[in-house]
Amino acid sequence: MIGAGPAGLSAAVRLLERGGARVRVRVVHLQDVLGGKAASWRDEHGAVVEHGWHMMVGFYENLFALMRRAGIERSQALASMQGESHCYEPADGRIHTMSSAGGRLAVAERFTRYDGLPFVDRANFARVMAEAFAIAGSGEPLRAHDDVCFDTWCVERGLRRHVTRYSIFRFLRLAYFNFPEQISAYHVLQTLAHTSTSDDAELFACRGPYTEMVWNPIGAYLERLGARIEPRVAVTDWVYEGDRIVGVRAGAALPTGPLTAPPPAGKPPVVPGSERTLGGFDYVLSTLPLPVVTTMNRDDARMWQSPFFRRLENVRSAVTMALTVVTERPPPRRFPGPLHGFPSPFNFVVDMKRYTTSLAGAPGIGAVLTFGGQERGFESWTDAEVLDFTLESYRPAFGRIEDLGIVKTEMHRNRQPWERLFLSEPGVEQFRPGPRTPFRNLFFAGDWVRNAVGVIAMEGAVTSGIEAADMLLAAAGAA
Amino acid sequence: MSASDRDRGDPFSPEADPDRERLEELRLGRRTLLVAAAITPAVAAGCTHPRPACPTMANDDERCVHRFCRYHAG
Numbered sequence: 001m002i003g004a005g006p007a008g009l010s011a012a013v014r015l016l017e018r019g020g021a022r023v024r025v026r027v028v029h030l031q032d033v034l035g036g037k038a039a040s041w042r043d044e045h046g047a048v049v050e051h052g053w054h055m056m057v058g059f060y061e062n063l064f065a066l067m068r069r070a071g072i073e074r075s076q077a078l079a080s081m082q083g084e085s086h087c088y089e090p091a092d093g094r095i096h097t098m099s100s101a102g103g104r105l106a107v108a109e110r111f112t113r114y115d116g117l118p119f120v121d122r123a124n125f126a127r128v129m130a131e132a133f134a135i136a137g138s139g140e141p142l143r144a145h146d147d148v149c150f151d152t153w154c155v156e157r158g159l160r161r162h163v164t165r166y167s168i169f170r171f172l173r174l175a176y177f178n179f180p181e182q183i184s185a186y187h188v189l190q191t192l193a194h195t196s197t198s199d200d201a202e203l204f205a206c207r208g209p210y211t212e213m214v215w216n217p218i219g220a221y222l223e224r225l226g227a228r229i230e231p232r233v234a235v236t237d238w239v240y241e242g243d244r245i246v247g248v249r250a251g252a253a254l255p256t257g258p259l260t261a262p263p264p265a266g267k268p269p270v271v272p273g274s275e276r277t278l279g280g281f282d283y284v285l286s287t288l289p290l291p292v293v294t295t296m297n298r299d300d301a302r303m304w305q306s307p308f309f310r311r312l313e314n315v316r317s318a319v320t321m322a323l324t325v326v327t328e329r330p331p332p333r334r335f336p337g338p339l340h341g342f343p344s345p346f347n348f349v350v351d352m353k354r355y356t357t358s359l360a361g362a363p364g365i366g367a368v369l370t371f372g373g374q375e376r377g378f379e380s381w382t383d384a385e386v387l388d389f390t391l392e393s394y395r396p397a398f399g400r401i402e403d404l405g406i407v408k409t410e411m412h413r414n415r416q417p418w419e420r421l422f423l424s425e426p427g428v429e430q431f432r433p434g435p436r437t438p439f440r441n442l443f444f445a446g447d448w449v450r451n452a453v454g455v456i457a458m459e460g461a462v463t464s465g466i467e468a469a470d471m472l473l474a475a476a477g478a479a
Numbered sequence: 480m481s482a483s484d485r486d487r488g489d490p491f492s493p494e495a496d497p498d499r500e501r502l503e504e505l506r507l508g509r510r511t512l513l514v515a516a517a518i519t520p521a522v523a524a525g526c527t528h529p530r531p532a533c534p535t536m537a538n539d540d541e542r543c544v545h546r547f548c549r550y551h552a553g
Contacts, residue, residue, distance in 0.1 A: 156534060425547070431547075
């Protein structure tokens with residue numbers, strides 16, 4: 001098993017739970033901590049740094065089941081955000097509250113009353129959204145809707161073009177962390193399909209650092225099942241004979257992640273002289289992110305000109321950004337749930353103070369504002385410029401954040417290949433591979449690998465891991 | 480490719496692509512659409528009007544930047 005993020009942990013658990021005594025699992029992964037792109041770190045002062053803000057949604061059945069089997073009490077680990085989101089509309093300068101209570105039909109009906117839109121546009125918007133909810137709930141395969149972005153999908157069905165400029169459309173892309181990039185209509189419809197009831201659509205924040213609350217207990221469960229987990233292993237190339245992987249080139253990884261200076265782009269940095277070939281396995285299940293896979297065996301022209309591998313180069317990934325601003329005093333207005341619709345690069349924010357167990361009564365901390373977004377278009381801006389712009393942009397929500405007494409700010413950009421997120425732009429579904437590869441004993445899993453959940457989320461990665469593990473076991477005759 | 484490679488199978492041949500059948504179905508679907516487009520009167524009359532612009536774009540001369548979108552004009 002390569003990787004110990006949501007996909008890798010899920011797949012490794014599945015292999016051992018289903019394969020029993022006939023299966024032995026060795027997990028190698030890049031970082032010091034478990035969780036991959038959903039990991040958290042501690043800085044030199046012990047403060048938590050997350051790769052980026054993540055939330056769980058009520059339909060994350062496979063992840064919740066994995067947590068349950070690992071002994072994680074859901075109510076201890078997760079806090080409900082009360083089914084509310086808040087949408088800032090620059091057109092009227094107000095913040096409008098959206099509720100996911102009641103499921104698909106109730107939400108569709110609620111769109112008819114969304115007061116962030118001028119009255120004359122509401123009926124038009126509600127009619128198109130009702131069609132979107134109906135198609136999403138029809139049970140028909142939704143991949144056919146992948147060839148346009150969701151905005152265009154709506155305009156083709158009669159939405160007046162200017163309505164797509166309202167922040168409500170940013171809300172509809174909120175789940176994908178790479179907005180404001182246009183998202184394939186398939187991915188938005190797939191999200192609507194997954195959230196047919198209030199319970200499915202409930203949003204949850206983690207009550208503490210993800211790695212400590214979720215991934216470490218799952219890792220401990222995995223070790224109880226018999227897996228061996230080895231951190232700081234950087235995989236660099238495949239070694240193959242015919243259509244079988246016979247070795248994996250790897251080295252001792254130098255520390256990576258947002259706390260360290262960025263290494264040169266490309267392969268993960270390794271301790272010089274530590275490269276070796278890992279062998280002695282029958283199967284490899286790789287959950288390496290796609291931008292890492294595309295750095296491997298680059299000198300192998302036959303591999304990269306072959307149909308399967310050439311297709312992978314059509315799939316792109318996004319650089320996400322994370323910003324945390326800790327203030328001494330609370331903002332004048334508090335919002336349960338995420339607040340979004342603000343200018344890029346940080347389109348949304350959640351005040352994590354109210355959800356984080358250890359901060360509930362902490363003196364001297366008024367708010368822990370956790371912002372998220374993607375870097376595209378802001379590559380040349382310095383962190384200081386981005387911070388100033390963001391504080392200014394969020395005035396309609398919090399007033400002057402500087403006046404709340406800023407205790408600390410922390411910003412990072414997930415630029416490295418192993419940090420990037422699959423970009424669900426229109427038309428890329430045709431290029432997403434399934435778990436099987438041209439190598440008989442190599443399987444892929446991860447957010448970018450086609451899976452039943454489809455949407456870019458931890459649940460997609462976890463489900464992809466399960467599907468790849470099942471295929472591997474079937475191939476091995478051990479299912 | 481060595482003799483042992485041939486014995487084991489070539490992972491880089493089109494036949495080794497695990498998504499081959501799925502993609503073939505996609506291609507056939509598109510071919511059907513192209514045939515339908517080819518028999519429209521405009522095409523029959525030799526119309527060379529460019530592909531329609533994305534209906535979401537604010538200006539008619541704007542073009543969709545998403546490479547695999549139906550409206551991408553690249």
